[in-house]
Amino acid sequence: MxxxxxxxxxxxxxxxxxxxxxxxxxxxxxxxxxxxxxxxxxxxxxxxxxxxxxxxxxxxxxxxxxxxxxxxxxxxxxxxxxxxxxxxxxxxxxxxxxxxxxxxxxxxxxxxxxxxxxxxxxxxxxxxxxxxxxxxxxxxxxxxxxxxxxxxxxxxxxxxxxxxxxxxxxxxxxxxxxxxxxxxxxxxxxxxxxxxxxxxxxxxxxxxxxxxNTYSESRLRLMGYVLSNMQVYPDYHSALISLTKNEQGRFNYIRGDSEGFVNIPLSIKDVVFSCFLREDTEKPMIKVSLRSVGTFPCNQLAAEFFNGGGHLNASGGEFYGTLEEAKKVLERALEKFKPLLNAKG
Ligand code: 5GP
Ligand code: MN
Structure with a gap:
């Protein structure tokens, strides 16, 4: 019942x-x-x-x-x-x-x-x-x-x-x-x-x-590429992956090809927070996707730093600026949230 x-x-x-x-x-x-x-x-x-x-x-x-x-x-x-x-x-x-x-x-x-x-x-x-x-x-x-x-x-x-x-x-x-x-x-x-x-x-x-399990070959190759460039921040139990417009073009990116990528870094032991920054192909912005495991509130980080929101463990936002600037903002956010990122639980 x-x-x-x-x-x-x-x-x-x-x-x-x-x-x-x-x-x-x-x-x-x-x-x-x-x-x-x-x-x-x-x-x-x-x-x-x-x-x-x-x-x-x-x-x-x-x-x-x-x-x-x-x-x-x-x-x-x-x-x-x-x-x-x-x-x-x-x-x-x-x-x-x-x-x-x-x-x-x-x-x-x-x-x-x-x-x-x-x-x-x-x-x-x-x-x-x-x-x-x-x-x-x-x-x-x-x-x-x-x-x-x-x-x-x-x-x-x-x-x-x-x-x-x-x-x-x-x-x-x-x-x-x-x-x-x-x-x-x-x-x-x-x-x-x-x-x-x-x-x-x-x-x-x-x-x-x-x-x-019905993805294209190019999506799988894109995944490999994105992961090979992943940045891990061990002191913050966090990881960052990103995709520029240029990279999307090189892998014949179509909408949805990067669906789920943001979850992958969470499979690393001790990584509790993952961020995916992707240059949008239509609007002049960076699409921000955030995921966490446990109690880390990625919706709070999304709201404070990326004009966004969402759920505790899955949230997102938008950033108007370059990918490099978005990375800098993320790094500032990691610093601010360091105590929570390091909290056990
Ligand atoms: P995704 O990373 O799959 O695009 O988004 C995950 C979740 O984050 C969505 O279900 C939604 O709740 C939230 N989200 C994503 N993008 C935005 C945004 O731009 N603004 C707000 N407020 N929430 C978002
Ligand atoms: Mn839903």
Whole structure:
């Protein structure tokens, strides 16, 4: 049995909305990851089973390793089909905002969502949700939005309506946001939910292979290159990897190729904090990705030094300046956080 995580009144209210609505739009964050797409498509499959006209819209493209997901071909990319997407958003009776806590996380879609007349519901697990929805279901202690979508559907009484396809999407989001159940994954209810998803006929081993073992040769070579240039700061139990635009070009980099790189330095004994700095190819900025193990709060470091935020163990931000400047900022941050980086626990 699952604990009742989501408040009953919110579930009842959403169920009432759903009973009356025909057109529903689901949106998720920019540079969508497995949880953004998984939770969106998980909800989408369910709404389809209820004969709703549902559309998933995301700000921009998602990585190739998520393209096998059932329904992913129907996901609308806002940066390519803005006009059509704007019409769907304006006409939607319900807008479900999944896996983001602030309008700024949906980039160019923010204005359209803000202006939309439809009722809005947020389902998310990031800290400090902004107040832009009529119903806010925010649970930072739950490791994925996909898990929250599963809980929401079940609590409305529709477990039986979850299809194998929907279950595959939900499982994918739960798996990717926990690094294949290697972090944020000690809640035993996760495994109860997996058991329920398995009862729908999903092949979890196959999903793992499709997500993690279908990379291109150039990605693997890029990984080798990035790691050979890794900088380790033993006095700070930290490591830094980076990629310039030029290097990305040399390895025929495509979006998503460096997904997961930031986690690798954490496999070094005694490294508790990892930073990945990547020159963005579209905007004049450095994309900052931070990961930690244990209690080191990389979201605090992201907020203080890189205009960002996120979770305790996984956060990020943006830096406007050169890669060299970003490295200097990181080194200042390491100095400031040295006591915490050296704390045991
Ligand atoms: P990633 O390193 O995978 O890009 O991001 C990890 C997590 O950090 C995201 O799930 C999100 O919570 C947070 N994050 C990443 N980039 C930003 C950013 O620019 N601003 C904020 N506030 N959070 C971010
Ligand atoms: Mn997530």
């Amino acid at each position: 699952l604990t009742k995580v989501i408040e009953q009144a919110k579930i009842d209210r959403f169920a009432r909305w759903m009973g009356h609505a025909e057109r529903i739009v689901i949106v998720a964050h920019v540079a969508p990851d497995g949880d953004a797409i998984g939770s969106s498509l998980g909800l989408w499959h369910f709404l389809n089973s209820q004969d709703k006209v549902a559309n998933v819209i995301v700000p921009n493209a998602f990585p190739d390793f998520l393209r096998w997901m059932p329904g992913s071909k129907d996901v609308l990319l806002y940066d390519r089909y803005k006009e059509f997407a704007d019409k769907l958003i304006a006409e939607a009776e319900i807008i479900c905002c999944l896996d983001f806590n602030a309008l700024s996380r949906i980039d160019a879609m923010a204005d359209a969502i803000k202006a939309a007349k439809g009722k809005k519901i947020l389902v998310d697990h990031h800290l400090y949700p902004e107040d832009f929805c009529d119903i806010t279901i925010s649970h930072p202690n739950i490791s994925s939005t996909s898990e929250l979508v599963f809980r929401l559907i079940c609590r409305m009484g529709y477990f039986n309506e979850i299809t194998k396809e929907g279950a595959e999407c939900i499982y994918t989001g739960m798996m990717t946001d926990t690094g294949g159940f290697t972090y944020n994954s000690n809640n035993r209810e996760i495994y109860f939910i997996i058991s329920e998803l398995l009862s729908k006929g999903i092949d979890k081993d196959d999903i793992y292979r499709k997500v993690y």
